[in-house]
Amino acid sequence: MESRVLETVLKTGREAGFSTVEAFVEKILSRECEGADQPLALHEVQGNRLRVRAFRDTGDPLGFSLSNPDSRLIKRSFASLAHGSGLDGKKNFAQLLPKSVAKSKLDIYDPGIESWDEDPAGELRERIRESLVTFPGLKLKKFSFSRLLKKIYLANTRGFLAKYKKTHFQVLASFMLNDHALELSESRIYCRDFDPGRLVARGANLLGALAADPEVVAGGAEWVVMSPEASVQVLKEFSQNFKLDQADARRGIAASPRVSILDNPALDGQSGSAPFDDEGMAASEKYLINKGVFVRAIADIRTGFAKGRNSTGNGFRDERGIFPQVQFSNLYFKPSAVSLVDLLGRARKGILVYLVKLKGCGRQPGELVFSAYGYSFVAGEITRPAHFYFVTSMRSYLLHISEVSRELRFFQARFNIGSPYLLLQGRLDAEKKFFI
Numbered sequence: 001m002e003s004r005v006l007e008t009v010l011k012t013g014r015e016a017g018f019s020t021v022e023a024f025v026e027k028i029l030s031r032e033c034e035g036a037d038q039p040l041a042l043h044e045v046q047g048n049r050l051r052v053r054a055f056r057d058t059g060d061p062l063g064f065s066l067s068n069p070d071s072r073l074i075k076r077s078f079a080s081l082a083h084g085s086g087l088d089g090k091k092n093f094a095q096l097l098p099k100s101v102a103k104s105k106l107d108i109y110d111p112g113i114e115s116w117d118e119d120p121a122g123e124l125r126e127r128i129r130e131s132l133v134t135f136p137g138l139k140l141k142k143f144s145f146s147r148l149l150k151k152i153y154l155a156n157t158r159g160f161l162a163k164y165k166k167t168h169f170q171v172l173a174s175f176m177l178n179d180h181a182l183e184l185s186e187s188r189i190y191c192r193d194f195d196p197g198r199l200v201a202r203g204a205n206l207l208g209a210l211a212a213d214p215e216v217v218a219g220g221a222e223w224v225v226m227s228p229e230a231s232v233q234v235l236k237e238f239s240q241n242f243k244l245d246q247a248d249a250r251r252g253i254a255a256s257p258r259v260s261i262l263d264n265p266a267l268d269g270q271s272g273s274a275p276f277d278d279e280g281m282a283a284s285e286k287y288l289i290n291k292g293v294f295v296r297a298i299a300d301i302r303t304g305f306a307k308g309r310n311s312t313g314n315g316f317r318d319e320r321g322i323f324p325q326v327q328f329s330n331l332y333f334k335p336s337a338v339s340l341v342d343l344l345g346r347a348r349k350g351i352l353v354y355l356v357k358l359k360g361c362g363r364q365p366g367e368l369v370f371s372a373y374g375y376s377f378v379a380g381e382i383t384r385p386a387h388f389y390f391v392t393s394m395r396s397y398l399l400h401i402s403e404v405s406r407e408l409r410f411f412q413a414r415f416n417i418g419s420p421y422l423l424l425q426g427r428l429d430a431e432k433k434f435f436i
Contacts, residue, residue: 002025002027002151002153002163003153003161005023005025005050005069005074005153006023006025006153006155006161007155008071008074009021009023009050009052009074009155010023010155010156010157012071012074012075012078013052013054013078013157014157015078016054016078016079016081016082017056017082018054018055018056018062018078018081018082019055019056019057019094019157020054020055020094020095020097020156020157020158021052021053021054021055021156021157022052022053022054022097022154022155022156022157022279023050023051023052023153023154023155023156024050024051024052024053024152024153024154024278024317025048025049025050025051025152025153025154026047026048026049026051026150026151026152026153026317027047027048027150027151027153028045028046028047028048028148028149028150028151029044029045029046029148029149030044030045030046030047030146030147030148030149031043031044031045031146031147032044032045032144032145032146032147033121033122033144033145033146034142034143034144034145035125035143035144036125036140036141036142036143036174040121040122040125047067048067048068048069049065049066049067050065050066050067050069050074051063051064051065051317051322051323052064052065052066052074052077052078052322053322053323054078054081055092055094056092058088058089058090058091058092059088059089059090059092060088060090060092061092061094061323062081063081063322063323064077064078064080064081064322065322092305093301093302093305096301096304096305096311097156097158097160097279097280097301098156098158098160098279098280098281098282099158099159099160100159100160100162101160101162101275101276101280101281101282102282104164104266104275104276104282104283106164106266106268106273106274106275106283107189107268107269108164108166108167108189108268108269108270108273108274109165109166109167109189110167110169110189110190110191110192112190112191112192113147113149113167113169113191120145120191121145124145124171124194124196125140125143125145127196127197128140128143128173128196128199128200130196131196131197131199131200131201132200134197134200134201135177135200135201135204137177137178138175138176138177138200138203138204138207139175139176139177140173140174140175141174141175141176141181142172142173142174142183143171143172143173143174144171144172144173145169145170145171145172146169146170146172147167147168147169147191148167148168148169148170149165149166149167150165150166150167150168151163151164151165151166152164152165152166152274152278154276154278154279154280156280160280162275162276162280164274164275164276166189166273166274167189167190168187168188168189168271169187169188169189169190169191169194170185170186170187170188170412171185171186171194171199172184172185173185173199173203175200175203175204175207176207177204177207177208180207180210182203182206182207182210184199184202184203184206185412186199186411186412187271187411187412187416188269188271189269189270189271189273190269193269202229205354206229206354206355206373208375208385209354209355209373209374209375209385209386209387210355210373222350222425222426222427223347223348223349223350223351223423223424223425223426224350224351224353224372224390224423224424224425224426224434224436225340225343225344225347225350225351225352225353225377225421225422225423225424226353226356226419226421226422226424227352227353227354227374227421228407228408228409228411228418228419228420228421229354229355229409229411230353230354230355230356230372230374231333231419231420231421231422232410232411232413232417232418232419233356233357233358233370233413234356234370234392234397235261235331235333235417235419236413236414236417237358237368238368238394238397239328239331239417241253241394242261242263242288242297242298242328242331243297243298243299243303243326244297244298244299244303244304244307244309244312244326245299245303245306245307245326246297253289253294253394253395253398254292254293254294254395254398254399255289255292255293255294255398255399255401256292256398256399256400256401256402257291257292258291258292258336258401258402258403258404259289259291259292259333259398259401259404260287260289260290260291260333260334261287261288261289261331261332261333261334262285262286262287262288262331262332262334263286263288263298263312263314263328263329263330263331264283264284264285264286264329264330264332265277265283265284265313265314265329265330266283266284266285267330270330270410270416271330271410271412271416272328272329272330272331272415272416273329273330273416274329276313277300277311277313277314277315277316277324277329278315278316278317278324279300279301279311279315279324281301281311281312281313281315282313283313283329284313286298286312286313288331289398296312297312298312298314298326298328299311299312299314299326300314300315300316300324300325300326301315301324302315302323302324303326314326314327314328314329315327316329327415328415328416328417329415329416330410330415330416330417330418331415331416331417331418332408332410332417332418332419333404333408333418333419333420333422334404335404335405335406335407335408335420336403336404336405336406336420337406338403338404338405338406339405339406339407340405340407340421341380342403342405343403343405343421343423344377344380345380346402346403346423347377347423348378348379348380349376349377349378349379350376350377351372351374351375351376351377351386351388352374352375352376352377352382353372353373353374354373354374354375355372355373355374356370356371356372356373357370357371357372358370358371359371359389362391362392362393364393366393366394366395367391367392367393368391368392368393369389369390369391370389370390370391370392371387371388371389372387372388372389372390373385373386373387374386374387388434389434390426390434390435390436391434391435391436392435392436396435396436397424397436400424400425400426400436401422401423401424402423402424402425403422403423404420404421404422404423405420405421405422405423406420407420407421408420424436
């Protein structure tokens with residue numbers, strides 16, 4: 001049926017006077033179960049949305065979005081576009097839309113999603129409850145489990161026609177310890193990949209760190225070890241600088257030789273993966289920074305055309321947009337062969353940071369101020385909870401990374417973002433502010 005819709009869109013668009021037409025269909029079936037102590041409540045959502053981008057020989061593209069489209073609505077929408085648009089002589093990028101894409105064996109679909117029963121959600125909740133026994137005082141206040149089946153269809157009048165399907169499972173759990181509460185989420189392509197015990201331990205570590213006195217300062221510590229979860233929060237805040245349409249912000253990007261940062265939509269089993277982006281560009285691994293040297297920024301076709309560059313296959317639509325925008329897929333620090341134990345041993349004394357929160361901007365352009373929670377460590381042994389504030393810019397942060405570990409973990413935060421543990425060196429100034 002979707003192939004007939006795509007065919008209707010392309011044919012109707014050409015008949016309405018558009019030289020190039022792109023049709024993107026997204027079908028979604030979602031089911032969510034929630035409830036911490038009470039029986040699980042079920043909610044189901046289905047969606048079928050068409051997004052169209054239409055080009056004349058010259059000028060910017062036009063577009064529309066329809067829910068549950070039929071031929072009548074499609075024809076009316078194209079007629080509205082044709083009637084309401086003026087002509088201009090500006091060259092456009094229609095000729096850059098791909099004609100085909102190679103077949104992919106990317107592993108992003110869990111066949112078990114077809115069962116759509118409550119059993120996996122109930123089992124996960126019970127395993128979380130069992131793991132709570134190991135951490136006295138830790139309570140589960142909220143639990144939800146969602147399953148999403150997404151089917152993507154893409155076609156254009158240059159001959160492109162392809163589709164793929166993808167699954168996405170998410171656990172959302174809210175924990176409480178004494179007067180502190182924290183909500184955590186984890187996302188997986190395969191339901192079997194969830195580790196409830198590890199989720200509970202993560203909650204206990206973070207809530208334990210939050211219990212530190214807010215006035216505690218990392219007295220004299222020069223070394224900071226960022227956990228994967230803390231590291232991705234910092235990388236997320238600086239990630240806009242890796243987009244081609246943020247040209248001014250990219251000036252002066254540099255990093256330690258230990259640092260390589262990639263964006264890769266071709267990773268098996270990751271929630272940001274796809275065989276092609278929403279414009280049909282094939283998935284491929286790309287280095288943004290390679291051993292400390294800036295290589296490239298990500299782009300979609302439109303941005304690449306405007307800047308005289310090629311698309312990097314990072315044109316994706318969000319829930320509200322009709323046209324693709326520059327977005328990351330799986331953004332991450334490349335891991336090394338070094339263990340966390342090795343990182344702690346090299347530092348000998350410092351702070352292991354588990355949680356980072358953005359507090360605002362620093363005094364200098366590009367500087368951000370973060371609040372960090374974690375634990376002091378000495379000679380590889382964790383001691384007391386610690387809390388401090390640190391100031392850094394993207395350039396300074398990346399240049400002060402002394403080592404990267406091997407334990408790569410991903411977290412969903414607007415896009416899928418991953419990091420190993422990072423060892424950084426900083427300094428305390430006379431006002432007890434920690435600078436990285």
